[in-house]
Amino acid sequence: MSFSLIPRGVYPAVTHISPKALAEKGVRLVLADLDNTLVPYRVTEPSRAVRQWRDALAAEGIALFLLSNSRKPGRPHSFAQKLDIPCIGHAGKPKREGFFRAMERMGVTPDQTVMVGDQIFTDVLGANRSGVTPLLVKPIRLAGNPGRYIRYAVETPFRLLGRWRPFV
Numbered sequence: 001m002s003f004s005l006i007p008r009g010v011y012p013a014v015t016h017i018s019p020k021a022l023a024e025k026g027v028r029l030v031l032a033d034l035d036n037t038l039v040p041y042r043v044t045e046p047s048r049a050v051r052q053w054r055d056a057l058a059a060e061g062i063a064l065f066l067l068s069n070s071r072k073p074g075r076p077h078s079f080a081q082k083l084d085i086p087c088i089g090h091a092g093k094p095k096r097e098g099f100f101r102a103m104e105r106m107g108v109t110p111d112q113t114v115m116v117g118d119q120i121f122t123d124v125l126g127a128n129r130s131g132v133t134p135l136l137v138k139p140i141r142l143a144g145n146p147g148r149y150i151r152y153a154v155e156t157p158f159r160l161l162g163r164w165r166p167f168v
């Protein structure tokens with residue numbers, strides 16, 4: 001178990017993470033954060049680009065799985081349903097339980113799994129603690145909440161360090 005806050009690469013968006021490159025690394029499962037990773041806060045419909053990325057993952061034999069901390073009733077599950085992917089909501093990242101439940105449900109090991117998310121202290125920390133490779137994406141939209149800018153500033157050193165050894 002590692003308490004590292006450093007991601008394995010920082011990507012402009014999930015769709016910049018190559019399904020083929022992941023498959024070549026032996027990845028079978030992509031755990032994805034919802035808010036500011038797949039869509040902006042409050043948006044309920046997956047974009048065409050995200051649907052195409054899910055399809056490209058599937059074509060490489062990689063499952064996409066929504067692992068969200070959202071406590072909005074129904075939000076993660078209804079989004080996952082629209083993408084036709086499995087889901088755990090109110091996941092409690094950076095706790096490991098949600099990561100382990102997801103991997104157990106999908107029958108994969110931590111070294112076959114990556115986590116894609118926009119936050120250091122939930123997505124990256126939780127993945128590292130669980131032995132899952134953390135891939136960081138740039139938050140889609142910080143606007144609307146001053147707290148997000150403050151958190152982003154605090155995260156900056158870890159984002160910079162994460163650029164040095166990208167996973168794919």
Ligand SMILES: [Mg+2]
Nearest residue numbers: 033035036118
């Ligand atoms: Mg997020």
